[in-house]
Amino acid sequence: MDKDQKALFDNARRVVVKVGSGVLSYNGGINHNVVASISRQMAALTQGGREMILVSSGAVASGVAKIGLGRRPASMPEKQAAAAIGQAGLILEYELRFAEAGLKVAQVLLTRNDLSHRTRYLNARNTLNTLLSWGVVPIINENDTVVTDEIRFGDNDNLSAMIALLLDADLLINLTDIDALYDGDPRTNPEAKRLDIVRKITPAIEASSKGSPGAVGTGGMWTKIEAAKKSTASGVPMVIASGSDPKVLTELFEGIAHGTYFVPRADKLGSRKRWIAFTSKTFGHVTVDDGAAKALVERGKSLLPSGVLDVSGEFDVGAAVAVCDTSGNELGRGLTNFTAEEIRAIKGLRSDQIEASFGCREYDEVIHRDNLVMTATVS
Numbered sequence: 308m309d310k311d312q313k314a315l316f317d318n319a320r321r322v323v324v325k326v327g328s329g330v331l332s333y334n335g336g337i338n339h340n341v342v343a344s345i346s347r348q349m350a351a352l353t354q355g356g357r358e359m360i361l362v363s364s365g366a367v368a369s370g371v372a373k374i375g376l377g378r379r380p381a382s383m384p385e386k387q388a389a390a391a392i393g394q395a396g397l398i399l400e401y402e403l404r405f406a407e408a409g410l411k412v413a414q415v416l417l418t419r420n421d422l423s424h425r426t427r428y429l430n431a432r433n434t435l436n437t438l439l440s441w442g443v444v445p446i447i448n449e450n451d452t453v454v455t456d457e458i459r460f461g462d463n464d465n466l467s468a469m470i471a472l473l474l475d476a477d478l479l480i481n482l483t484d485i486d487a488l489y490d491g492d493p494r495t496n497p498e499a500k501r502l503d504i505v506r507k508i509t510p511a512i513e514a515s516s517k518g519s520p521g522a523v524g525t526g527g528m529w530t531k532i533e534a535a536k537k538s539t540a541s542g543v544p545m546v547i548a549s550g551s552d553p554k555v556l557t558e559l560f561e562g563i564a565h566g567t568y569f570v571p572r573a574d575k576l577g578s579r580k581r582w583i584a585f586t587s588k589t590f591g592h593v594t595v596d597d598g599a600a601k602a603l604v605e606r607g608k609s610l611l612p613s614g615v616l617d618v619s620g621e622f623d624v625g626a627a628v629a630v631c632d633t634s635g636n637e638l639g640r641g642l643t644n645f646t647a648e649e650i651r652a653i654k655g656l657r658s659d660q661i662e663a664s665f666g667c668r669e670y671d672e673v674i675h676r677d678n679l680v681m682t683a684t685v686s
């Protein structure tokens with residue numbers, strides 16, 4: 308790896324590692340060698356002075372094996388039931404492996420709703436920080452029992468990025484059943500070429516990652532690219548590498564390159580803005596005209612009522628909303644100063660017109676720049 312990457316690994320104090328179902332499964336059950344090698348490497352890194360956090364899939368695979376289903380169930384309730392059976396055994400296995408190195412682990416189960424709710428997000432952050440301060444390794448999975456389509460992450464890739472942002476991690480490592488990101492799905496395109504470094508997630512990279520997942524994974528490469536977008540746009544680098552390589556983590560921290568490295572933006576986004584941009588749940592969207600789009604994206608301005616063309620959804624003051632251009636592309640997200648109904652009444656109006664029509668105006672901005680994060684570029 309190059310000098311900059313090596314410095315980054317050397318200096319990374321807090322690291323989130325995600326392991327996917329594909330690499331954790333073997334013959335319809337859990338791959339004990341992979342659990343052992345990931346635990347051993349993470350324990351050594353923890354003892355070397357880093358704070359390591361694990362996001363591990365594998366509950367469904369473990370449950371399927373335990374009750375002898377023979378195959379991964381198709382229906383949601385069956386998957387949830389299998390995960391409930393498998394999660395205990397999965398954590399027990401990690402607990403035993405980490406204990407061999409004298410370390411303790413903690414099970415943390417989360418849903419998307421937990422993190423999109425600001426207070427619960429802060430509670431989760433406090434708990435995780437306390438565990439880390441006690442030298443305990445948190446092992447996180449989606450709380451499959453209670454998730455519905457509405458609140459599920461659906462994939463642990465996005466959850467791992469949100470955890471990296473929540474904990475202000477220095478690095479996110481995604482261990483999967485393939486050695487790197489390719490410019491096409493190698494399972495269907497034998498000509499696909501390996502990408503060692505991604506400086507910008509281009510539409511071509513997005514398109515090449517849309518193949519379906521492996522037999523047991525969820526989301527495939529696409530959800531890993533979504534995670535890389537969240538992570539790098541917040542200033543946290545991400546690596547996709549093979550989890551079946553028993554030295555992958557150890558070697559990465561020795562300066563030996565593995566997999567694909569996603570270069571982050573230079574300046575780290577503050578923790579509140581990360582939450583607004585990537586973790587909050589949006590309750591609607593406002594469509595802005597071309598002038599407002601440019602002012603927001605290129606000049607970091609607040610969103611004024613005069614730039615708003617349309618509003619969708621019903622929301623209250625303080626809700627998170629997406630800001631979209633006239634083609635429906637999401638430009639960013641922010642916390643609104645007005646309800647949806649109020650924005651409908653004042654859209655397109657200048658501040659003096661609002662005062663003339665309504666007799667007063669509490670805020671000049673629909674979304675103030677302090678509560679706004681733009682994630683897109685405008686051509």
Ligand SMILES: Nc1ncnc2c1ncn2[C@@H]1O[C@H](COP(=O)(O)OP(=O)(O)O)[C@@H](O)[C@H]1O
Pocket residue numbers: 326327328329330482483484485487488489490491492493494515516517518519520521522523524525526527528529
């Ligand atoms: N562009 C790509 N580069 C690499 N792998 C890809 C690509 N597109 C799709 N894939 C597939 O994504 C799979 C990994 O995703 P998934 O099965 O969901 O893993 P995990 O269980 O680790 O989340 C790989 O096995 C690979 O076949």
Ligand SMILES: N[C@@H](CCC(=O)OP(=O)(O)O)C(=O)O
Pocket residue numbers: 326327328329363364365366367368390448449451461462463464523524525526527
């Ligand atoms: N919560 C599920 C994992 C779902 C999931 O995201 O799987 P994967 O895409 O393999 O990381 C489980 O533990 O089986």
